[in-house]
Amino acid sequence: MDLLAGFSAIQIVVAAASTLGAAFIRGLTGFGFGILLVPILALAITPVEAVLALNIMAGLLALSEIRYVLREAERSALNISVLLVITTLPGLLLLDALSTGLARLLIALVALSAFVAILLPRRAAHVPGPMTTGLTGLSAGILTGFAAMPGPPVVPYYVGRDIPRTTAKASMIGIFGVAAMAGVTSGAVSGLLEWRIVVLGLALFPLVLLGNWLGSLAFGKVSDRAWRIFVGLVLGAAALAALVKLV
Structure with a gap:
């Protein structure tokens, strides 16, 4: 507990509550953990601490689901993951170089961009071309670090x-x-990852497991259309909440 002495009781409560809620959404949708949690967590602790703590929790959670991923994931996920690793460290260094206020604003705008993108018309099932896949991987790496x-x-x-x-x-x-592990590695290499952040991430991880499990139960009970609508609502709510808090 001494390693958590740098965090106030309010910071820890906010982190715990937001972690449980974001993990539930992640279990239901397969995403949303970072989009939901970082904007809220970054209002309680610094953006760098929020990003690194999130990556620790997300990395541990992904390891627990690796068999599911290997069985069901599309091959394009491997290509995107490789490119993502390349640009994660530059994204983290950019975050560290910006002021806290500006970083929080940009993080909120990132969440908003995801909501706008999901409103675009649905496309065919075929895998997009190399350029689209490549840009997706490279930009995902920058946003992982940032x-x-x-x-x-x-x-x-x-x-x-x-x-x-x-x-x-x-x-x-x-x-x-992969993004979470790349983020943790980048934090360690850059010297930004402190032991108290590691302890905070580990302390919150049981809440991640609980919330993700509850969300996974709900995943099997909703229709495909309802699931896609819920995805859009989650992205919109996260972006709106982050922007309102900043204003």
Whole structure:
């Protein structure tokens, strides 16, 4: 507990409540953990601490679901993950270089961009071309380092296509798992990852498991159309909440 002494009781309560809620949404949709949690968590602790703590929790969660990912994910997830790793560290260094206020504003705008992207018309099921896939991977890496949010380019890539939701969910989980591990590694290499952030992430992880499990139970009980509508609502609510808090 001494390692958590740098965090106030209010910060820990906010972190715990927001983590449980974001994990439930992640279990239901396959994404949303970072998009929902980072804007809220970054109002309680610094953006860098929020991003790194999130990556620790998301990385551990992805490891627990690796069999599901290998069984159901689309092959494009591997290509996107490789490119993502390349640009994660530059994104984290950019976050560290900006002021806290500006970083929080940009993180909120990132969440808003994901909502706008999901409103675009659904596309055919075929895998997009190399350029689209490449830009998705590179931009997801930048956003992983900067905001622990690879979702804005990745979610529309899968949810915006006419593919089974199980495939979309498994592909996103796989990419987000790689993103989380790349984020933690970048934090360690850059010297920004402190032990108290590691302890905070580990302390919150049981709530992640609980929320994700409850969300997974709900995933099997909703229709494909309802699931896609819920995805859009989650993205919109996260972006709106982050912007309102900043104003």
